[in-house]
Amino acid sequence: MSPTALRTRLLTAVAAVAVTAPIASTAFAAGFALKEQSVSGMGAAYAGVTAGANGDASSMFYNPATMGLVTGIEVVQTATGVIVKSKVDSASATRAARLGGTAIRGDASPGDIAQDALIPSGYFVYSVNNDLKLGLSANGPWGLVTDYGDAWIGRYHGIRSDLRTYNFAPTVSYRINPMITVGGGVQIQYAKAKLSQASDFGASRLGRPGALDVKSDVTGDDWGWGFTLGALIEPVKGTRIGLAYRSPVNHTLTGNISFTxxxxxxAGALPGQGAKADLTTPDVASIGLYHEVNDRWAVMADVQWTNWSRFRELRVNIANPALSSLTEEHWNDTWYYSLGTSYKVTDKLTLRGGVAFDKGSVDIDYRTPRVPEQNRYWLSVGAGYQVTDSIRVDAAYSHVFVPGTSVALTDDLTGAEAGRGNLNVKYKSSIDLVGLQAKFTF
Structure with a gap:
């Protein structure tokens, strides 16, 4: 290949990765994590992806050291369509007992609060030589959208929650010896958010609960950075152990608040003004195992820990301190366990399957309607086909079972959420994921 042709392919590949900024939507893993960054990995419920079990560059999101498995130049583009339903089954809301305990009027059945989404991601790896690899990825690792509509009865606790992240990671890996490869990268992350809720202006200012609602919309964005580290160990040929760590990213989302x-x-009592909110995405540590039973069959597993206990509160600071708000969260660390297998039907066709358990991050005592999440159980299948020597296509399907979820909040007119009312909500939820991926090698 001529130097000019090589440069053209490299620029085309980098451009393909750079424009794949994800469309993040409702969170599909614990908390507001978006695990759907590899379709080949999804086919086995992400089992072994930390050890490069999926066999392509998309594993670099989970462990940068897996780039050491790539030869030549590789470009991977993924797209995962998500059909998610989170329906309010029944809801009731009343004012605090000291305010009479009267019912809060509004829509008790806002329907499906979630939104379907398309989540793309892109990867590029260039082999400087057999030991040194350079890479670039574009992902949306964190995201959330819930929307109940302005009239729902829990509007004082939240109406719309919208968080989107765009993560770009230049990455490098190096094979120290035939057994050990290490890798690392820098996360360059953009985050933007919108939070909406209503306030009972009639109760707080007019002495007539429910007489006048005022809606507030807080928007903000920020750039932050972090890092990723990983190691890939192959003690014997066909058996790999992967270790990885993704650091937190600190954001101070800066924007404004407006009132309607x-x-x-x-109107002059509540002018639009500046607003800030701190957001720290959690750090993640994982270990993966991949083992080839024979030349056709392989088994794999992954365990992932996410430090959600960093998320203790949602605090919005307004230029006028009297308007600042605080929601206590008290989230817990979570674990994700997955087991999977792959089978080479032919030299071109590989089938995959996997199961997983994804622990919820918040107990019912602190669960809010902004993130009414619960434990999740994954069942996944997938297939990969080598179309030509340089093109491979993967497809996968996952159904995520979500048990019935509840929110039960009590307002005793003390603490940060005083005056928002008592709220009881039950949800019925399910998630279906359909993914398609293409790999190009040069």
Whole structure:
């Protein structure tokens, strides 16, 4: 290949990765994590992906050292369609007992609060030589959208929650010896968010609960950075152990708050003004195992820990401190366990399957309607086909079983959430994931 042709292919590949900024939507793993960054990995419920079990560059998101398995130049583009349902089964809301305990009027059945989504991701790896690899990835690792509509009865606790992240990671790996490869990268992350809720202005200012609602919309964005580290160990040929760590990324989302619903005579009481909110994405540590039983059959496993206990509160600071708000979260660390297998039907066709358990991050005592999440159980199947010597296509399907979820909040007019009312909600949820991936090698 001529130097000019090589440069053209490299620029084309990098451009393909750079424009694949993900469309993040409702969170599909514990908390607000988006695990769907590899279709070949999804086919085995992400079992062994930390050890490069899926066999392509998309594993670099989970462990940068797996780039050491790539030869030549490789470009991977993925797209995962998500059909998610989270339906409010029944809901009730009342004011605090000291305010009379009267029912809060509004929509008790807002329907499906989730949104379907398309999540793309892109990867590029260039082999400087057999030992040194350079890479670039574009992903949306964190995201959340829930929307109940302005009129629902829990509007004082939240209406719309929208978080989107765009993560770009230049990465390098190096094979120290035939057994050990190490890797690392820098996360360059953009985050933007919107939070909406209503306030009972009638109760707080007019002495008439429910007489006047005021809606607030807080928007903000920020750039942050972090890092990834990983190691890949192959003690014997066909058996690999992967270790990886993804650091937290600190954001101070800066924007503004605006208010709607005030009569003209009172509009000057709540002018739009500056707002800030701190957001720290959790750090993640994982270990993966891949073992080839024979030349056709392989088994794999993964365990992932996510430090969700960093998320203790949701605090929004307003230029006027009297308008600042605080929601206590008290999330817990979570674990994700997966087991999978792959079978080479022919030299071109590989089938995969896997199961997983994804622990929820918040107990019912602190569960809020912004993130009404629960434990999840994964069942996945997938297939990969080598179309030509340089093109491979993978497809996968996962069904995520979500047990019935509840939110039960009590307002005793003390603490950060005083005056928002008592709220009881039950949800019925399910998630279906359909993914398609293409790998190009040069």
């Amino acid at each position: 619903g005030l009569p003209a005579a009172l």
